[in-house]
Amino acid sequence: MFKKQSDAPMTTSFRVESETRPAKGTSVLGPTLTFKGGELSSDEDLIIEGTVEGKIAHQNHHLTIGKNGRVKANVRARLITVYGTIEGDLHGDEAVLITATARVVGNVVAPRVSLESGARFEGSITTKDEPRPAARTASVEAPAAPSFGSAATVAR
Numbered sequence: 001m002f003k004k005q006s007d008a009p010m011t012t013s014f015r016v017e018s019e020t021r022p023a024k025g026t027s028v029l030g031p032t033l034t035f036k037g038g039e040l041s042s043d044e045d046l047i048i049e050g051t052v053e054g055k056i057a058h059q060n061h062h063l064t065i066g067k068n069g070r071v072k073a074n075v076r077a078r079l080i081t082v083y084g085t086i087e088g089d090l091h092g093d094e095a096v097l098i099t100a101t102a103r104v105v106g107n108v109v110a111p112r113v114s115l116e117s118g119a120r121f122e123g124s125i126t127t128k129d130e131p132r133p134a135a136r137t138a139s140v141e142a143p144a145a146p147s148f149g150s151a152a153t154v155a156r
Contacts, residue, residue, distance in 0.1 A: 031068045040073075048084075059093060067101055080110075089123075 026045040029035065033050035041057045049066040056063065058077035065071055069084035076091040082102040090096050092110030100118035107123045115121060 065102075074106075 026047060027042055028047045029050045029052065031049045035051070036053045039055045039057055040052060042061065045062040045064075046058060047064045047066055048069040048071060050068070051070045053072045056071070056073050056075040056077070058075070060078055062079040062081070063075065063077035064081045065084045065086055067083045069086075071084070071086040072088060073086075074088045074091075075086070076093075078093045079095050079097075080090050080092045081097045081099070082090075082104055083099050084101070085103040087105045089106045090104070090108045090110070092108075092113075094110070095112040095114070096108050096110040097114045098104055098108070098116065098119045098121060100116040102116075103120040105122045107126070109126045109128060111128060113125050113127055115125070
């Protein structure tokens with residue numbers, strides 16, 4: 001009486017489109033855009049494929065420097081992912097990911113830092129734990145063991 005339709009998911013085409021398009025609530029500075037001087041900030045995730053010179057303050061969001069992105073700026077963001085080129089210091093409140101295609105000249109400070117094999121990096125890396133909430137500091141704690149490897153200098 002009823003014809004049963006195929007239950008095969010139709011996610012293949014959606015998955016391909018979603019990989020090439022930014023997520024909703026994400027701004028993209030395209031490869032032909034040049035921003036020089038001043039401070040760049042946004043209240044949403046940002047992908048830079050063009051050229052940016054100045055300062056980038058993006059503290060509550062994810063900043064991605066795409067493969068075509070060329071940035072000459074000090075950057076502060078919640079999460080920073082670098083595929084392109086950046087000259088300047090990177091401060092990630094959560095993490096910094098430097099991919100294999102990236103070229104970074106500058107210092108990196110974040111609780112978590114990932115440097116993929118093949119990335120070109122010149123500078124220092126400092127990992128810092130997030131400050132503890134005041135409620136936890138009231139309890140008695142044993143002295144912390146010395147931390148080795150919390151700062152590193154790498155040049156390729």
